[in-house]
Amino acid sequence: MVLRAGTRLRAAVVGTGLIGGSVLLRLHAVGLDVTGWDPDEQTRGQARLAGVPMAERLTEAVAGRDVVFLGGPLPTLPATLVEVAAATAEDCLITDVGSTKAELAAFAADRGLTNRFVPGHPMAGTDRAGLAAALPDLFSGAAWVLCPAPDGLAAFRRLVTLITDVFAARVVPMAADRHDAVVALASHVPHVLAGALAGAAHRSPLRDAVLTLAAGSFRDGTRVAGTPPHRTGNMLRGNRDQVLAALDQVTAFLDELAGALRSDDADALTARCAEAGAARAELAGRPYDQQVRSFPADAEPAEVAWLHGVGAAGGHLSGCGAVAGGVSYLAHLPRV
Amino acid sequence: MVLRAGTRLRAAVVGTGLIGGSVLLRLHAVGLDVTGWDPDEQTRGQARLAGVPMAERLTEAVAGRDVVFLGGPLPTLPATLVEVAAATAEDCLITDVGSTKAELAAFAADRGLTNRFVPGHPMAGTDRAGLAAALPDLFSGAAWVLCPAPDGLAAFRRLVTLITDVFAARVVPMAADRHDAVVALASHVPHVLAGALAGAAHRSPLRDAVLTLAAGSFRDGTRVAGTPPHRTGNMLRGNRDQVLAALDQVTAFLDELAGALRSDDADALTARCAEAGAARAELAGRPYDQQVRSFPADAEPAEVAWLHGVGAAGGHLSGCGAVAGGVSYLAHLPRV
Numbered sequence: 160m161v162l163r164a165g166t167r168l169r170a171a172v173v174g175t176g177l178i179g180g181s182v183l184l185r186l187h188a189v190g191l192d193v194t195g196w197d198p199d200e201q202t203r204g205q206a207r208l209a210g211v212p213m214a215e216r217l218t219e220a221v222a223g224r225d226v227v228f229l230g231g232p233l234p235t236l237p238a239t240l241v242e243v244a245a246a247t248a249e250d251c252l253i254t255d256v257g258s259t260k261a262e263l264a265a266f267a268a269d270r271g272l273t274n275r276f277v278p279g280h281p282m283a284g285t286d287r288a289g290l291a292a293a294l295p296d297l298f299s300g301a302a303w304v305l306c307p308a309p310d311g312l313a314a315f316r317r318l319v320t321l322i323t324d325v326f327a328a329r330v331v332p333m334a335a336d337r338h339d340a341v342v343a344l345a346s347h348v349p350h351v352l353a354g355a356l357a358g359a360a361h362r363s364p365l366r367d368a369v370l371t372l373a374a375g376s377f378r379d380g381t382r383v384a385g386t387p388p389h390r391t392g393n394m395l396r397g398n399r400d401q402v403l404a405a406l407d408q409v410t411a412f413l414d415e416l417a418g419a420l421r422s423d424d425a426d427a428l429t430a431r432c433a434e435a436g437a438a439r440a441e442l443a444g445r446p447y448d449q450q451v452r453s454f455p456a457d458a459e460p461a462e463v464a465w466l467h468g469v470g471a472a473g474g475h476l477s478g479c480g481a482v483a484g485g486v487s488y489l490a491h492l493p494r495v
Numbered sequence: 496m497v498l499r500a501g502t503r504l505r506a507a508v509v510g511t512g513l514i515g516g517s518v519l520l521r522l523h524a525v526g527l528d529v530t531g532w533d534p535d536e537q538t539r540g541q542a543r544l545a546g547v548p549m550a551e552r553l554t555e556a557v558a559g560r561d562v563v564f565l566g567g568p569l570p571t572l573p574a575t576l577v578e579v580a581a582a583t584a585e586d587c588l589i590t591d592v593g594s595t596k597a598e599l600a601a602f603a604a605d606r607g608l609t610n611r612f613v614p615g616h617p618m619a620g621t622d623r624a625g626l627a628a629a630l631p632d633l634f635s636g637a638a639w640v641l642c643p644a645p646d647g648l649a650a651f652r653r654l655v656t657l658i659t660d661v662f663a664a665r666v667v668p669m670a671a672d673r674h675d676a677v678v679a680l681a682s683h684v685p686h687v688l689a690g691a692l693a694g695a696a697h698r699s700p701l702r703d704a705v706l707t708l709a710a711g712s713f714r715d716g717t718r719v720a721g722t723p724p725h726r727t728g729n730m731l732r733g734n735r736d737q738v739l740a741a742l743d744q745v746t747a748f749l750d751e752l753a754g755a756l757r758s759d760d761a762d763a764l765t766a767r768c769a770e771a772g773a774a775r776a777e778l779a780g781r782p783y784d785q786q787v788r789s790f791p792a793d794a795e796p797a798e799v800a801w802l803h804g805v806g807a808a809g810g811h812l813s814g815c816g817a818v819a820g821g822v823s824y825l826a827h828l829p830r831v
Contacts, residue, residue: 282708282710283710283711284710285711286775301710302707302708302710331704331707331708333704337701337704340701341701341704341705342708344696344699344701344705344713345696345704345708345709345712345713346708346709346710346712346713348692349692349712349713349715349716349717350712351749351752351753351756352688352691352692352716353712353716353771354748354752354767354768354771355688355745355746355748355749355752355771356684356685356688356745356771357771357772357775358748358751358752358767358770358774359680359741359744359745359747359748360680360681360774361770361773361774361777362744362748362770363680363744365673365676365677365680365807366774366809367807367808367809367829368667368669368673368677368681368806368807368808368809369677369680369681370681370774370777370778370781370809371638371667371806371810371829372618372638372640372667372677372678372682373681373682373778374618374619374637374638374681374682375619375620375718376681376682376685376686376689376718376719377681377682377685377778378778379685379715379716379718379719380685380689380715380716380719381685381771381774381775381778382711382712382715382775383711383712383715383716384768384771384772384774384775385775385776385779386768386772387772388765388766388768388769388772389765391768392761392764392765395756395764396756396759396761396764399756399757399759402756403753403756403757405695406749406753408695408698408699409691409692409695410691410746410749411695412690412691412694412695412698413687413688413691413742413746415694416687416690416691416694417739417742420687420731420732420735420738420739421735421739423735425728425732428728428732429724429725429728430724431690431694432690432720432722432724432728433724434694434698435689435690435691435692435693435694435697435717435720436693436720436721436722436723436724437697438693438694438696438697438702438717438720439693439717439718439720439721440721441697441706442706442709442713442714442717443721445706470704470707471704472703472704473702473703473704473706473707475707493703493707
């Protein structure tokens with residue numbers, strides 16, 4: 160439940176760039192009691208100008224809060240998590256919005272924080288940066304990954320409700336390492352390919368003519384190469400092994416395409432293009448079936464296994480609620 | 496001049512799929528006397544339903560016309576050019592809308608057609624196919640490459656006027672082989688990369704989860720993988736050597752990105768991402784300077800050399816007109 164009996168939920172957002180800032184703006188827009196903090200003084204000033212409360216110090220922002228969202232650059236998240244956990248009560252829920260999950264999840268487990276820290280990743284963004292680019296509706300309809308732990312299911316369920324209610328996002332439950340493998344292919348490698356295409360064009364002696372003739376395929380294929388370079392670098396380095404593995408899969412397919420072209424094998428070339436087209440067709444629209452599933456309070460392993468299965472199957476949650484002695488989820492699974 | 500003294504220009508479009516069909520719809524929409532033809536009976540019926548005249552036979556469509564646009568699949572264009580040239584008068588201008596130019600330009604030169612055939616390529620499209628996807632405004636503001644030949648400048652100038660007046664396109668003058676090298680990087684390799692990303696996702700055991708988490712970077716990076724496979728295959732095979740060479744440049748940059756990531760070299764990774772970002776920044780908006788340039792009637796080599804220079808510099812033409820004893824062009828060149 161978002162609201163505690165008789166009181167407004169008290170939230171904080173620490174690190175208010177593009178993603179954290181969009182979380183902050185949304186929490187504020189729906190009327191929650193929310194305070195932000197960012198290490199950058201100018202960012203704090205911008206938020207206050209927009210009428211959003213900002214604390215001068217991190218500890219002031221998070222003290223007494225029910226839920227804290229951690230934003231900011233990936234490499235800063237472990238230290239921020241420790242600081243926020245120390246400055247808040249045991250029943251304060253903490254989550255983050257970083258683009259990789261396995262390292263931070265392992266770090267939280269080492270520190271004994273899995274009962275109240277739920278790793279998270281809202282899958283939305285723009286190629287711009289900073290609070291000035293933040294949008295309260297950025298996550299509407301987007302996938303928002305949350306990583307449930309067997310000893311953190313109470314926290315996970317509270318977050319599912321908060322994120323579906325407040326952000327209108329699709330919650331995708333997923334194990335942290337599975338998330339990292341999936342986003343390597345779904346997001347990180349696309350950034351690498353966009354960078355390779357834009358970089359090669361930039362270096363080419365034909366650059367000026369290439370930019371003039373660039374139509375939809377080049378513009379779309381290089382769009383995320385406009386992302387701030389440090390942010391892309393941090394994202395890739397935070398998921399290095401998975402990105403390199405996914406890149407191997409993509410270059411293997413690329414080699415097949417190039418091989419078919421080199422040997423002028425029209426049938427093989429068309430077949431590979433058709434295979435690629437199948438993924439696009441599925442992306443354009445898959446039908447979903449609804450499923451309601453309940454678990455008693457003491458079936459944590461079964462609940463986590465089912466949640467992981469929902470995410471692995473390409474499904475998502477649109478809500479959860481307390482039922483007598485347990486929990487009930489509303490899931491949406493691709494029709495098979 | 497589009498109009499001959501006292502009469503409407505008589506145009507034909509042969510092969511009315513997505514691109515040829517969009518040319519046909521535009522010529523019809525602006526009130527020219529235009530007739531289309533397509534080998535597909537259903538396509539002819541669709542066009543007639545839209546009120547556009549369609550002939551039953553190619554020769555009927557092109558007989559007595561002032562200008563003929565050749566559309567349809569790339570491999571069919573040489574034979575269609577021969578057929579159209581035989582069925583039209585010596586003063587009938589012919590151009591095509593195919594996505595590669597060197598082969599067809601060489602073919603036309605072998606047949607002695609350079610005085611009235613001007614190779615062309617409008618740089619616009621969608622990932623859909625056929626006349627049903629055609630749009631009369633598809634080329635508005637788009638780059639439209641035309642390849643001028645020293646003995647075909649009269650035809651080239653007539654086409655510049657027609658295309659800037661009727662289609663509101665930016666005419667980019669370019670040698671045929673230069674065009675093919677440029678579009679390899681600006682359009683063909685982006686299709687290969689999109690195919691490799693979509694194909695690898697389709698084959699991945701994580702496919703369902705990848706499609707669920709796919710946000711902007713994956714959607715944009717794979718969009719043109721939804722292009723009909725035969726069309727992509729024909730396009731790549733029609734420009735094989737240039738595509739493979741451009742792909743080598745892109746994979747070289749890709750290797751640098753992957754190498755920096757593998758060795759966890761943050762500075763190198765950020766530097767490569769910044770280099771890629773520079774191309775995006777230039778794409779977002781370059782300032783142009785206008786230039787008016789005139790040539791006498793007998794300075795063909797100088798005129799062609801200047802035109803090629805405009806295209807190579809990333810410039811374009813917005814019109815041309817007859818001046819005493821010669822021609823005058825209005826060019827737009829990126830400010831240096």
